[in-house]
Amino acid sequence: MIPIHDENRPSRRPIINYALIIVNVVLFFFFLLDGGINAGIRLFGVVPSLILSGDRLWTLLTSMFLHANIMHLAGNMLYLWIFGDNVEDAFGHGRYLIFYLAGGVFASIMHIISALLSIIFNPIPYVILGLHIPCVGASGAISAVLGAYMLLFPGAKIRTLVFLFYFVTVISVPAFFYLGFWFLYQIMMGFVSLLGVPSTVAFWAHIGGFLFGMFAVKAFGVRPRARRPRPARKPIVTPWTRTPLVDVIVEDEIVRVYAFMPGVRLSDIE
Structure with a gap:
């Protein structure tokens, strides 16, 4: 299932969400045209072994603004475009930016913890190698946005593209169903990854980000912003x-x- 848009118009312009999307896109093409994405990933990506040694802690922030390829970027920005505006509307501009960045940092920490747990369960060479592989992407921060959205707007309709064998259709599903299914899939694949199954997706970063988003909504008492009745x-x-x-x-x-x-x-x- 691929989300197309939500039927949930925000009450104010999501300027921070727009800015985040622009920054991600600009940085991707900057590194692409400046000699390649890989150099940026090596320099600004989160490397678990380095973070554990107290080195390059700033990459916990920079890594969430880099993407490995155009499909990685497009998928993340699609989700941020659909779900981020309403979460910013509920949090307010300043708090939303802090929430987004904090969610991304927490997601990266969860990824590092999962890399350590994978070694405990499977101390084999390619699993150990995972501690030294840089991780990039906005998906951890966006997962925090998804977790917040599910609590704030559980009944909002999500227009979703569904592929059924040779048929393609568009349906509307409640946010709690779509995002709940998404989260359960991340949990399932997260435990599979702990068993040593190779994966290029940081599932535990998604899980950590999602839980952080739900926690932030509850901890700070965030509520959907009341919409003024139209005259x-x-x-x-x-x-x-x-x-x-x-x-x-x-x-x-x-x-x-x-x-x-x-x-x-x-x-x-x-």
């Missing part, structure tokens, strides 16, 4: 005679549509 539409008044044609429903309001006919008096019609 009633005032009828258009002109010197022309108005002739009622039909009542139509527009955005849950009954609006009377008039035809404007010059030279015809209302008494002539009524």
Whole structure:
């Protein structure tokens, strides 16, 4: 299932979310055009063994703004675009930025812990090698956004692209179902990864980020921002005679549509 958009309009412009998307895209193409992504990953990615030795701690922040390839970037930015605006609306601009960065850092720490646990369960060479492989991507921070979204807007409809063998369709599912299914999948694959099954996905970073997002909503008492009721539409008044044609429903309001006919008096019609 691939989300397309949510039916949940925010009440204010998500400027921080826009900025995060722009920064991620700009940095990706900067490193791509400057000589390759790999150099940026080696320099700014989180390497568990280095973090455990107290070295390059700043990569806990920088790693969340780098991506390995265009599909990695596109997938993460799609989720951030769909779910981030409403979470920013609930947190407020400043708190949302702090929440996003903190979620990404916590997710990276969970990834490092999982790398250590994998060695305990499977002390074999390629598992041990995982401690020295840099990890990049915004998915940990975005997972925090998803965890917050599920608690804040569980009933919001998510328009989802579904592939059924040779058929492709679009359905609407509640956020708690879509994100709950997503989280259960991360948990399942996370435990599989602890058994030593090779994977290029940091499932425990996703799990940690998601749990952090849920915790932040509860700990700080975040609530969806109340939306101001829209003012009633005032009828258009002109010197022309108005002739009622039909009542139509527009955005849950009954609006009377008039035809404007010059030279015809209302008494002539009524």
